[in-house]
Amino acid sequence: MAPTKELPPREMLDGRGLRLFRSAGRFAGDARCAMPFPLPTESLQAIVVQHAVVGGAAEFLAECERLLMPGGRLWLFTLNPLSPYRFHWARRGPVALRPDRWRSLAQQAGLQCVETERFLGPIWRTGRGSSDPGRAPWRAVYLLEVEKRASAPIAPTPIARPTRWPQPVATI
Template identity: 30%
Template sequence: MPLNVDARLNHFADWLATPLGHYLASAEMDWYDRTVTDIFGYKAVQLELPQLDCLRANRMAWRFQAGQTAGVALCCTGEALPFANQSIDLLVLPHVLDFAANPEAVLSEAERVLMPEGRLLITGFNPWSLWGLRRLRNGAHPAPWRGNFVSLPRLKDWLALLGFETMRAEFLCYGLPVQREKWLSRSRFLEDAGDRWWPAAGGVYCLDVVKRVHGMRLIGHKWRTAPVVTGAAVAGVDKRHVLKRDLQGSDPLMK
């Protein structure tokens, strides 16, 4: 039975070839390259969008692409990953939550398959940005403007409930969400200005989180220690001192 592929996700994959999509992809790939290069382990998985090779800078021997978009090695949904419990060291979700039917279920699956201390990398559209406002335009292209646009505070709450700890968060793409390359080039000055003056207003957020598993605390026996009677020890010393003094006084050889 063929998978019911979300049309929005396929539209978004095609949209990445547009000028605005290329601008976004270039910014995100730079972040992924900087982040995954220092993550070590045995198995790394990218879910969806093989057009963005998010694991290319990672050095794990086993790197895999899965999902529903064309070009992946394994067809599956984010809500039902075909991996064993605690078997993945690194899981990458590039805009998966933006187009998932049930984003919370995807995160629950991520928690299931990740090893303790495993890493989860997420990129998504920020609704509190110029890109988020772009969604309000009537007749907008299906992708990416009809995605979920999950806010970062809400996403962090979901992750915290699942036991994930945020290591760092960054924002990208402060430029205008327009397709004309002329206006894209003119708005590049907003990158430095936005990162300095309104850092949380970037069009895309990037999240690096780790799965924390708190271990049990071992409780051992409570050993008793014999009380030290200091007074008796001092008294013993005093008695020996008195006895020696008495002997010295009674025997002339002891003097």
């Protein structure tokens, strides 16, 4: 899923996939569709979403949960509402959710967070030297990685076998 229709050429991408972007409340790209997506349940190993849209986030995450195989991963890249960069897009329409809200919505959809979110993008440096890792939440974008987990089926209990043959054993 991409934020705009400027998708990279298919030759530049490794693997197979379906490239979509939001268009007039629906999705366009390699296919034109709406949710639910015209794909079989548990048919995808990975979903990558760039600049996730907040409107309908709960329904979208529930649809991702339906499409992911057990053990499949969803990588959600979204704008950071705490970043000073938000002033660049604040009046243009995008709305962003805090990482804790996305985590909560993912858990409600049946997805489990793999680790804490990772903040991406440049950091303003106050001087020479390395940047302070505590300033990471000021970055423009964060990545939330979630996984669809399934309970392993309980195997049947094996039938106890006698340790030796019952006596007498007929032989010919």
